[in-house]
Amino acid sequence: MPWANEVLRELLNRAEGAAVRQSTRAVQESFTDPDSPYWTQSLDDRDAFHHRMRKAAKVGAVTLTWAKQGGEDRPLERVRVVDRLALAQFLDVETLESRINRARQVLAPWVDQPRVQEIIDAWEDRKLVRGLSPEDAGDLADASKVVDAVRADSSEDHIVRPLSVRLFGDSKRIEGLRTPIDVLTAESLSTPARHWEEVFSTLGIKKDPQPFLVSGAGQLRLLSGETCPIVRPYVGVANRTVIGYDGSPAWVLTIENLTTFHLASRLLDGQRALIIFTGGMPSPSWVGAYRHILAALSPEVPAYHWGDIDQGGFRIAARIRMMCMGERTFRPWLMDARIVKAVAREKVNNATRNAMARAATVAGWGQLASAMVPEAIEQEGIDVALPLTD
Numbered sequence: 367m368p369w370a371n372e373v374l375r376e377l378l379n380r381a382e383g384a385a386v387r388q389s390t391r392a393v394q395e396s397f398t399d400p401d402s403p404y405w406t407q408s409l410d411d412r413d414a415f416h417h418r419m420r421k422a423a424k425v426g427a428v429t430l431t432w433a434k435q436g437g438e439d440r441p442l443e444r445v446r447v448v449d450r451l452a453l454a455q456f457l458d459v460e461t462l463e464s465r466i467n468r469a470r471q472v473l474a475p476w477v478d479q480p481r482v483q484e485i486i487d488a489w490e491d492r493k494l495v496r497g498l499s500p501e502d503a504g505d506l507a508d509a510s511k512v513v514d515a516v517r518a519d520s521s522e523d524h525i526v527r528p529l530s531v532r533l534f535g536d537s538k539r540i541e542g543l544r545t546p547i548d549v550l551t552a553e554s555l556s557t558p559a560r561h562w563e564e565v566f567s568t569l570g571i572k573k574d575p576q577p578f579l580v581s582g583a584g585q586l587r588l589l590s591g592e593t594c595p596i597v598r599p600y601v602g603v604a605n606r607t608v609i610g611y612d613g614s615p616a617w618v619l620t621i622e623n624l625t626t627f628h629l630a631s632r633l634l635d636g637q638r639a640l641i642i643f644t645g646g647m648p649s650p651s652w653v654g655a656y657r658h659i660l661a662a663l664s665p666e667v668p669a670y671h672w673g674d675i676d677q678g679g680f681r682i683a684a685r686i687r688m689m690c691m692g693e694r695t696f697r698p699w700l701m702d703a704r705i706v707k708a709v710a711r712e713k714v715n716n717a718t719r720n721a722m723a724r725a726a727t728v729a730g731w732g733q734l735a736s737a738m739v740p741e742a743i744e745q746e747g748i749d750v751a752l753p754l755t756d
Contacts, residue, residue, distance in 0.1 A: 584613020
């Protein structure tokens with residue numbers, strides 16, 4: 367690209383920024399500094415530069431200020447933008463307004479949703495959102511279709527590839543929308559990127575069907591009217607089929623990871639308790655099943671959660687607390703890095719430690735949050751132990 371076009375493109379960018387800020391300051395470029403690239407050009411290149419600038423001025427996009435000395439070879443001192451729309455047309459590029467207007471049309475069905483409007487507002491401020499620009503409005507529209515579809519039916523988990531075929535005729539389309547789906551469902555635009563499994567699970571999108579796994583005593587009441595004894599070491603049913611529970615456990619423990627769930631189930635050995643596998647980040651249908659179980663228990667029965675000691679683990683705990691617990695006592699189990707014995711620990715930065723503490727606070731664990739250490743520990747690296755049964 368000729369240097370004249372580079373200068374004009376930069377002036378256009380600055381002019382669009384000034385328009386967003388409603389600034390009345392002149393947008394211009396000066397060449398009087400002896401260190402300007404203008405003075406390193408050859409005479410032929412400078413003549414070509416002048417020729418291009420005169421063309422831009424002729425269409426009313428810019429005004430030119432020439433040096434008073436030098437005759438026909440006077441140097442150019444300054445280029446000032448007077449009509450950014452004319453300049454964009456001269457450069458054969460779209461203005462920011464036209465790009466945003468096209469994006470706004472694509473996103474019109476969802477513009478009343480706060481996150482969508484925030485994204486458009488950010489674009490108008492010439493900011494990208496997690497790398498997404500107005501040209502990515504189509505991806506955001508498709509992501510919105512996914513969110514709408516799963517929220518319309520939260521009673522059942524949705525398997526990602528069949529859902530993708532149903533919505534788009536492409537089995538891998540949803541997997542390519544991880545970033546826009548994350549942005550649309552995050553707490554705010556400034557929320558750090560989440561792992562795609564957490565994003566999808568929160569919406570009820572799973573890679574494969576996930577059973578509701580329970581270990582312990584009692585029996586599940588099912589949608590069909592049947593009861594399902596919780597046989598040793600555990601039993602699995604579909605989330606949506608659980609409508610209640612019969613039994614009197616001393617405590618309930620939710621566990622994030624499958625391997626740990628299996629090991630913990632072996633330790634129960636007939637104890638009057640319940641252990642439930644969350645399947646990672648709980649899906650809406652899992653939340654519904656767990657609520658039905660808790661509703662059948664005495665309010666005095668405590669609920670524990672055991673997950674990875676990291677951002678994801680504490681976010682899972684926070685979701686369970688907000689979605690399921692109500693006034694029930696909710697306690698962390700083996701989630702204090704200061705006291706657990708682990709085969710491996712990973713140091714984390716202060717930002718990560720603070721994010722862990724914030725999630726722990728949402729989970730209702732203020733004391734643990736205030737004492738949070740900057741370490742992450744995978745659940746599988748902690749020796750399995752269970753709460754005591756009175």
